Amino acid sequence: MDDIDKIDALFQRGLQAYQDKDYFSAHDHWEELWSDYYLEDRLFIQALIQMAVSFVHLENGNLKGAKSLMDKSLKKLKEYGGIQRGIRTDFLIKKLEAIREQYNLIDTSGNFNWDMIPALI
Numbered sequence: 001m002d003d004i005d006k007i008d009a010l011f012q013r014g015l016q017a018y019q020d021k022d023y024f025s026a027h028d029h030w031e032e033l034w035s036d037y038y039l040e041d042r043l044f045i046q047a048l049i050q051m052a053v054s055f056v057h058l059e060n061g062n063l064k065g066a067k068s069l070m071d072k073s074l075k076k077l078k079e080y081g082g083i084q085r086g087i088r089t090d091f092l093i094k095k096l097e098a099i100r101e102q103y104n105l106i107d108t109s110g111n112f113n114w115d116m117i118p119a120l121i
Helices: 003-019 023-036 042-059 063-077 089-105
Strands: none
Touching (some): 003 023, 003 042, 023 042
């Protein structure tokens, strides 16, 4: 398997884990991709990592950590437009901004509406 195949496989594994709501594993695959390869869109990959870790923090009851990582993710995502790695960034940003608003309205992570988590399309 050459580097291009490895890069694609890691990205797809992260995507599948995310779609399976296994945010920790998604973060793990994307982190390996981000750290092992100096990609042109490494900030986009880092934004996905931070988004996934935001949800991990939320699962663990760390609302402050979830908010912080979501802010960092959104800042990086806004550097990208259109479609990036098959993901509509404009759609994702709007969904994540709504989640950030939800984070600010709740007092504990137990009150979060998990149905808000966007599919990566």
